[in-house]
Each structure stands twice: as structure tokens, then as C-alpha cells.
Amino acid sequence: MTNAEKIQNQTPLEWGKKASESIMNQYKPIEMPPANRWHYHQGVFLCGVHRIWEMEKDERYFEYVKEYVDDLIDENGNFLFARDELDAIQAGLLLLPLYEKTGEFRYKEAARKLRHLLNTINRNQYGGFWHKDKYPNQMWLDGLYMAGPFALEYGRLFNEPELTELFLRQEALIRQYTKDEATGLYMHAWDASKQVSVCDKETGKTTEVWGRALGWYTMTLADVIDWLGEEHYKQPELVHAFQELMSNLLTYQDGKSGLWYQVVDKGDQPDNWLESSCTSLFVYALAKGYRLGLLDEAAYKKAEKGLAGIIEHSIEIDEKGELLLKDICIGTSIGFYEDYVTRPTSVNDLHGVGAFALACTEIEKARQI
Numbered sequence: 328m329t330n331a332e333k334i335q336n337q338t339p340l341e342w343g344k345k346a347s348e349s350i351m352n353q354y355k356p357i358e359m360p361p362a363n364r365w366h367y368h369q370g371v372f373l374c375g376v377h378r379i380w381e382m383e384k385d386e387r388y389f390e391y392v393k394e395y396v397d398d399l400i401d402e403n404g405n406f407l408f409a410r411d412e413l414d415a416i417q418a419g420l421l422l423l424p425l426y427e428k429t430g431e432f433r434y435k436e437a438a439r440k441l442r443h444l445l446n447t448i449n450r451n452q453y454g455g456f457w458h459k460d461k462y463p464n465q466m467w468l469d470g471l472y473m474a475g476p477f478a479l480e481y482g483r484l485f486n487e488p489e490l491t492e493l494f495l496r497q498e499a500l501i502r503q504y505t506k507d508e509a510t511g512l513y514m515h516a517w518d519a520s521k522q523v524s525v526c527d528k529e530t531g532k533t534t535e536v537w538g539r540a541l542g543w544y545t546m547t548l549a550d551v552i553d554w555l556g557e558e559h560y561k562q563p564e565l566v567h568a569f570q571e572l573m574s575n576l577l578t579y580q581d582g583k584s585g586l587w588y589q590v591v592d593k594g595d596q597p598d599n600w601l602e603s604s605c606t607s608l609f610v611y612a613l614a615k616g617y618r619l620g621l622l623d624e625a626a627y628k629k630a631e632k633g634l635a636g637i638i639e640h641s642i643e644i645d646e647k648g649e650l651l652l653k654d655i656c657i658g659t660s661i662g663f664y665e666d667y668v669t670r671p672t673s674v675n676d677l678h679g680v681g682a683f684a685l686a687c688t689e690i691e692k693a694r695q696i
Contacts, residue, residue, distance in 0.1 A: 339634060339694065340382060343687025346680050347376050347388070349649040356395035359677060365399050365408040367473060368658075370418030372677040375684030377424060382688060389428075396421055396434070404436025411460035413448065413473040416441050423480050442481050445474065445493065451519035455500040464520040466501050467661070468513055472543035479554055495561055498551070501544070502568060505532055510592045511575030512536045513544060516661045525662050533661045536591040539678065542608025545572065546685070549615040566621060573616055576609060577629055585629075585636025589656060590667050598668045603641040603654040607682035610634050614689040618696060627693060634690055637683065655679030 337345075350359065350372060359369050373392045380388035400406040409415040419441040426434035449457040451464045456474065458467040475494045482490030504517040514532045521531040548569045555562055579591050586601040587609055588594040613630035616622035643651045655676040659667065673679075 339687040339690040340379070342634075342638065343375065343379055343684040343691075344383070345650045346652060346687070347372075347379060347684050349651070350675060350677070350680055351376070351387075351391055352649065353675075356391055357398040359395070363399075365406055365415065365418055367414045367417035368677040369395060370421060372681035372684070373418070373421055375681040375688070377421065378685055378688045382691065392421055393425060396425060400433055400437045402433050404433040404440065406437055406440075408441070410444060411448070413444075413456055413458055413470040416444055416474040416477050417472065419477040420480065423477075423484055427484070438481060441477065442485075442487075442490075445478060445490070453500055453519060455497060455519065458516070462660075465516050465518050465523065465661070466497075466504070467516040468501060468505060468540040468544040471498055471501055472547045475547055476550055476554075479551065491555075494551070498548075498565075504530075507532070507536065507592075510536065510579075511571060512579075512591060513541055513572070515540045523661070525666075535593075535662070535664055535667055537659065537667055538587055538589050538591050538602050538605025539608065539656060539659070539682075541576075541591060542605040542612075542682065545569075545576070545612035546608050546615075548572070549612045549619070549621075552621070553615065553619055569612075569616065570621060573613060573622060573626060577613075577626065580609075580629055580633065581636075584640050585632035585634075586640060587633075589670070590664060593664070596664075596668070600668065601640065601654060602656050602672075603637050603652060604656060604676075604679040604682045606633050606637055607679065607686040610637075610686040611682070611689045614686070614693040618689070618693045630690060630693070634686060637686075651675060652679050652683055 357363055373395060376388050377392050419438055422434045422438040426438065449460060455466045456470060457463055458465050458470045475497065478490040478494050482488055505513040507514055515535060515537040516533045518526040518531045521528055526533050548565065552565050552569060579594060580587055581594060581601060584601055586606045588599045589602040590599050593599050610630045610633040613622060613626050617627035641652060641654045645651055651674050653674050655673050655678055656670050657673050657676060659670050
């Protein structure tokens with residue numbers, strides 16, 4: 328029996344649980360790579376674990392998340408994190424539900440420190456956040472996910488509506504300056520100074536549509552549309568942008584496997600390859616878009632095909648019964664085409680397992696409509 332056939336016998340949520348537990352069984356929370364660090368790799372994975380907990384209410388999942396945070400943050404909310412990059416903010420998404428559930432001061436204080444990075448991180452001339460200090464004037468699609476959802480949730484929880492406007496400004500900039508009119512997709516990044524060698528000298532855009540960066544953006548856009556609600560003045564614009572992007576994205580899904588390519592729009596190149604983490608993120612966005620009434624059933628069927636494709640082509644079960652998720656690109660900076668297609672892949676990289684778990688939960692919800 329193939330993995331694709333097995334999906335008929337296991338729910339998407341069960342696949343997400345199996346993927347998550349393969350990591351949980353292998354590592355103590357603090358030992359997940361990179362060990363002993365506050366890092367978005369762990370944050371992405373643990374967001375998937377937390378989403379499973381929300382659906383299952385199995386306390387093992389909640390306690391795994393909590394143990395990771397508790398091992399890094401003391402009772403006064405002190406912890407070590409990078410103070411010059413948006414990536415450090417993403418794992419703050421773990422702090423807010425911990426604070427809401429426990430009321431412990433340390434989670435609120437740690438979240439406050441991350442929130443104030445938004446006051447100090449450098450910005451380009453348009454007010455857009457630098458992705459990191461070492462990448463001056465560069466806005467990456469990745470960065471919208473790394474800081475945006477946390478900013479919105481923090482603003483809701485602690486009554487700072489100005490954070491919503493801050494996020495919307497960042498989203499508008501990244502959409503305006505990274506969009507590729509030829510494909511309707513978005514390039515990995517934009518250099519406002521137009522000085523970086525891998526960026527176009529006229530537009531400042533990078534030259535490639537990297538899958539996972541676009542995946543972060545699609546997931547963020549779906550979540551933010553849900554979060555803002557129908558009455559928000561920006562909703563029509565965001566919904567239009569989302570629907571247009573997802574329609575364009577579907578034209579690049581590999582018809583045979585259901586996956587998307589590492590460089591999304593160049594699947595015809597012999598050295599390009601199918602990548603599982605971006606596929607997971609696109610599946611999430613398509614399924615959520617369908618569940619919110621923004622996309623039609625045909626788009627949802629493409630999401631189901633994407634999930635089945637990951638299970639069939641990128642998953643193995645080892646001799647211990649643990650799930651191995653393959654074809655996950657390791658962390659990647661901006662570059663030329665050859666830089667993306669020559670990046671190594673990893674098995675059970677947290678980028679991929681977290682994205683897969685999130686995709687499974689969203690497909691599970693969509694199936695119940």
C-alpha cells in the first residue's frame with residue numbers, strides 16, 4: 328500500500344500528529360536543533376504542535392511547547408534572543424497562548440521584550456523593516472511571517488491597535504515591491520537601496536520566486552484575513568491580493584506529484600526540484616482560503632492533492648515507526664537561481680515538519696465544512 332493510499336485510512340490530523348511526534352520522540356524540547364536557542368525553527372514547529380493541541384486537547388502537546396519556553400525564559404521574563412532580526416520574534420507566538428492559559432508574568436514580560444524590537448529594528452526609507460541588521464535595506468517575504476502574526480496577536484491581547492496598522496504597512500510594502508508582474512507571484516525579497524548584487528538594479532527585487540518564502544507569505548495573508556474580520560477597511564484589498572496570488576500559484580503546481588518546485592515558476596528546468604515545506608505552506612493557505620469562503624472547491628482539491636503528494640513522495644516510515652519528512656530545503660538567504668537549486672535538503676528539518684503539521688490541521692478543518 329502506498330502512502331497516498333494510506334491517507335484514506337488516516338486523517339490529515341493523524342498525519343500531522345505522527346510527524347510532530349517523530350520530533351517529540353527524538354528530542355527533548357530544549358534539544359531541538361539548534362539546541363538551547365530561542366529560534367524560529369523551533370517556533371514554527373511548535374506552532375504546529377500547539378495547533379494540534381488546540382484541536383485535540385492532548386496535554387502532551389501543550390506541555391512540550393511549555394517546556395521549550397520554560398527552559399529558556401526565567402521567572403522574570405529574561406531570556407537570550409537576537410535583537411537585530413525579525414526572525415527572533417516568530418517564536419513569540421508561543422508566549423501569548425501560554426500567558427492566556429497560565430497568567431504567568433514571565434510570558435507577558437518576554438512577549439513585551441519581543442514586541443519592543445519593533446521599535447528598535449532598522450527600517451528602510453519607506454518605513455519597511457530590515458530583515459536583519461546584516462541585510463541593510465532588505466525586506467524579505469519571510470519577515471512578514473516572522474513578525475506580523477505576533478504583532479497582530481500582541482496588539483489584540485494588550486490593546487495596541489497601532490500594531491495592526493504597522494503590520495498592514497509592512498505587508499503593503501512587501502506586496503508592492505516584490506510582485507512579479509509576469510507570473511503574478513512574489514520574489515523572495517526587495518532591496519530598497521538597489522545595491523545588493525543579487526537584486527535587479529532597476530527595481531531592487533531579487534530575481535527568483537523561492538518556494539518557502541512565498542509559502543510564508545501565503546500563510547500569513549490567509550491568517551491575517553481571518554484575523555482582521557470582514558468589516559476591516561483593508562479586507563477587500565487583502566482578499567483580492569490573496570485570491571489573485573493563489574490563482575496564479577495553482578498554475579505552477581506539478582500536475583503529476585501535486586507538489587511545488589523550489590523555484591516555483593521554473594519547474595521546466597532540469598536542475599529544479601520538488602520541495603515539501605513550500606508545498607505544505609501552500610496547502611495550508613489553499614485549505615484555509617477555502618474554509619473562509621475565499622477560494623472554490625477546485626482550489627481545495629488542489630490542496631488535497633498537495634497533501635497527498637507530500638505523503639506519497641516525501642514521507643517514509645522508518646524501522647521504529649517514526650515518520651521521516653524529506654525534500655526540505657535548509658535555511659536560505661537571497662540569491663540567484665543556481666543558489667536556490669543547489670541548496671541542500673534535510674530530513675525532518677523543523678521548517679518542514681512544522682509546516683506539514685500546520686497544513687494537516689488546516690486540511691482537517693476544511694474537510695469538516
